[in-house]
Amino acid sequence: MTIVGGGMITHDQILPSFFQLQRLGLVEEIEVCARHDQTLQELAASKLLRAAFPGQGFRACAGEYQKTLARMQARNIVVIALPDHLHFEAVMSALEANQHALVVKPLVMRAAEGDRIEQEALRRGLFVGIEYHKRFDDRSLMARRKYRAGEFGEFRLGTACLMEKWYYRRSNFQNWCTAENSDAFTYIGCHYVDLVHFITGLWPVSVSVYGVKDHYPNSKEGFLWTDARVIWSNGACLNVQNSLSFPDEAPGTNTQGLTLYCSGRERGALIRHSDQYRGIEHVYVEKPATPGGTMYAEPSPDYFQYVDLGGVGLTPVGYGYRSIEYLFRCCLKVEKASDRQQAIREIDNEGIAATPANSRYNEQVIEAARRSILNDGRTVATQESVEQPRK
Ligand SMILES: NC(=O)c1ccc[n+]([C@@H]2O[C@H](COP(=O)([O-])OP(=O)(O)OC[C@H]3O[C@@H](n4cnc5c(N)ncnc54)[C@H](O)[C@@H]3O)[C@@H](O)[C@H]2O)c1
Numbered sequence: 001m002t003i004v005g006g007g008m009i010t011h012d013q014i015l016p017s018f019f020q021l022q023r024l025g026l027v028e029e030i031e032v033c034a035r036h037d038q039t040l041q042e043l044a045a046s047k048l049l050r051a052a053f054p055g056q057g058f059r060a061c062a063g064e065y066q067k068t069l070a071r072m073q074a075r076n077i078v079v080i081a082l083p084d085h086l087h088f089e090a091v092m093s094a095l096e097a098n099q100h101a102l103v104v105k106p107l108v109m110r111a112a113e114g115d116r117i118e119q120e121a122l123r124r125g126l127f128v129g130i131e132y133h134k135r136f137d138d139r140s141l142m143a144r145r146k147y148r149a150g151e152f153g154e155f156r157l158g159t160a161c162l163m164e165k166w167y168y169r170r171s172n173f174q175n176w177c178t179a180e181n182s183d184a185f186t187y188i189g190c191h192y193v194d195l196v197h198f199i200t201g202l203w204p205v206s207v208s209v210y211g212v213k214d215h216y217p218n219s220k221e222g223f224l225w226t227d228a229r230v231i232w233s234n235g236a237c238l239n240v241q242n243s244l245s246f247p248d249e250a251p252g253t254n255t256q257g258l259t260l261y262c263s264g265r266e267r268g269a270l271i272r273h274s275d276q277y278r279g280i281e282h283v284y285v286e287k288p289a290t291p292g293g294t295m296y297a298e299p300s301p302d303y304f305q306y307v308d309l310g311g312v313g314l315t316p317v318g319y320g321y322r323s324i325e326y327l328f329r330c331c332l333k334v335e336k337a338s339d340r341q342q343a344i345r346e347i348d349n350e351g352i353a354a355t356p357a358n359s360r361y362n363e364q365v366i367e368a369a370r371r372s373i374l375n376d377g378r379t380v381a382t383q384e385s386v387e388q389p390r391k
Contacts, residue, residue: 001018001027001028001029001030001076001077001078001079002030002032002033002065002068002069002076002077002078002079002099003015003018003031003032003033003058003079003081004033004065004079004080004081004082004090004094005033005034005080005081005082005083006032006033006034006039006040006042006043006081007039008172009081010081011043011046011049012320013133013304013320013324014104014131014324015030015032015043015049015058016049016053016304016306016316017316017320017321017325018030018079018324019049019052019056019316020053020315021324021325021328022056023053023056023312023313026328027328030058030059031058031060031068032058032059032060032061033061033062033063033068034061034062035062035063036062037060040060040061040062041060043058043060044057044060048306051306051313051314052313052314052315052316053314054312055312065093066093069093069094069099070097072099074097074098074099075098075099075100075126075335076099076100077099077101077102077328077331078094078097078099078100078101079101079102079104080094080102080103080104081104083176083177083182084106084109084176084177084181084182084186084187085176085181085182087103087104087106087108087109088108088109088110088113088117090103091103091107091108091128092116092117092120095117095120095121095124095126095128096120098124098126099126100126100127100331100334100335101121101126101127101128101129102128102129102130102131102324102327102331103128103129103131104130104131105130105131105132105190105191105194105362106130106186106190106363106366107128107130107359107362107363108363108366109186109363109366109367109370110363110367111363111367111382111383113363114356114360114363115356115360117356118356118357118360121344121356122344125334125340125341125344126334127330127331127333127334127335127347127355128355128356129353129355130354130355130356130359130362131323131324131327132191132194132195132198132323132354132359132362133303133319133320133323133324134191134192134195134319135194135195135323135352136319136322136323136326137302137303137319138302138319139273140195140198140273143271143273144198144199147199147200147201147271150264151269152260152262152264152269152270152271153262153264153265153267154234154236154262154263154264155196155199155200155202155232155234155236155260155261155262156237156261156262156263157236157237157238157260157261158196158236158237158238158239158259158261159238159239159241159258159259160189160195160239160240160241160256160258160259161255161256161257162188162189162191162192162240162242162255162275163241163242163243163244163254163255163256164188164243164244164245164246164254165244165246165247165248165250165253165254165291165292166244166246167291167292169214169217169224170217171291173222173244174216174218174220174222175218175220177222177244178216178220178221178222179211179221179222179223182222183209183211183222183369183370183373184211184222184223184224184225184226184242184243184244185209185211185223185226185240186369186370187242188242189209189226189228189242189369190362190365190366192238192240192258193238193361193362194359194362195258196230196232196258196260197359197361198351199260199271200232200260202232202233202234202236203232203233203382204230204231204232204233204361204364204365205231205232205233205381205382206230206231206368206379206380206381206382207229207230207231207368207369207379207380207382208228208229208372208377208378208379209227209229209369209373209377210226210227210228210373210376210377211223211225211226211227211377212224212225212226223373224243224245225242225243225245226240226242226243226373227241227377228240228241228242229379230365238260248292248294249294250294251281251294251296251297252276252277252297252298252299252300253292253300254276255276256275257272257273257274257275257276258271258272258273258275259271259272260272275300276298277298278298278300278301280299280300280301281296281297281298282296282297282298282299283295283297284297302318303319303320304316304317304319304320304321305317305318326352326353327353330347330353334347345357361382364382365382367382368380368381368382
């Protein structure tokens with residue numbers, strides 16, 4: 001299998017998850033493509049990855065990913081971990097090379113691009129999955145099951161936020177997460193829009209995103225603070241705030257959470273998730289050398305951690321790993337099915353893995369959000385939602 005892009009998400013989640021699948025005997029060779037050799041050298045030299053997976057490694061392919069895709073055996077797996085605005089071309093290239101594709105969120109920037117991916121993948125009997133890992137956090141799955149059983153009544157008003165640390169501005173983000181390509185909402189707000197649908201089954205119908213621009217250290221401009229209002233098919237309203245502003249000295253790798261106020265049976269109901277503070281406080285004797293490391297920390301045990309479960313190295317645990325394993329197994333399911341299109345449709349209808357067919361509302365929201373933010377927060381309707389099966 002091949003990972004395209006060797007940046008932060010590849011180091012933090014994707015590569016270690018595939019190393020674990022390799023350790024379990026489910027994956028053979030792993031290749032990583034990046035434009036620059038230095039990116040690959042830094043990835044290979046990661047102390048954490050070496051400690052967790054001693055004796056394991058990847059084949060480094062520097063240069064254009066198209067060359068690597070062209071010589072891959074057909075019906076293998078490609079993971080796209082490139083900047084947001086480059087996903088469409090990369091996914092289409094993977095499909096044209098007859099590869100199943102897993103894509104970091106957001107899938108693409110326009111709804112029509114998502115539709116083209118869906119059709120091409122279905123025609124070729126290939127699986128495309130979008131990596132919305134918050135779906136695999138057990139708290140999301142608990143809320144989904146209980147909401148759909150009617151235990152919360154109906155969602156009416158909600159707030160969500162996800163603020164990444166200030167130091168992100170100094171990373172490779174300044175080269176691509178710029179005003180003309182993306183913004184804080186598109187980059188991270190999409191997680192919570194996806195979760196509200198995942199939990200409630202409602203469809204977003206209009207979006208307004210107000211953005212505040214700041215300069216990156218390289219003087220490029222980005223919408224680094226965003227405030228979004230998303231209206232849902234039942235008239236409910238979700239406010240989502242995002243930024244690259246959480247103080248580097250604050251505890252935790254970011255601050256984030258979701259509150260949904262609901263009503264039913266003449267009563268109020270509530271779902272509240274603190275997705276940053278998960279009950280752990282650590283104080284270290286020395287400031288960790290990792291980016292954003294602090295002496296007082298509130299680490300999350302739930303997203304992605306390495307634990308010593310005996311045996312060689314360390315074992316990755318958490319919903320970051322579970323999400324990759326789930327999508328990987330979807331690829332296997334489709335590949336092995338006698339009727340691959342039917343297998344794809346089954347996964348679409350289950351609605352647990354995000355696919356181009358069952359999460360096209362995300363692309364509709366992102367397309368509308370980009371139009372809104374570039375027009376001072378004007379309200380933009382998403383396209384007519386297509387009724388899809390609910391569980
Ligand atoms: N919470 C999440 O789900 C999550 C978290 C982080 C990133 N992501 C997504 O993953 C993707 C990559 O993010 P990342 O954090 O790894 O970013 P990054 O900037 O750390 O890495 C991007 C990679 O793409 C390569 N690249 C190729 N063409 C490029 C170009 N024109 N400009 C800049 N880089 C280019 C870079 O060399 C690098 O290997 C984005 O779509 C992002 O939204 C998702």
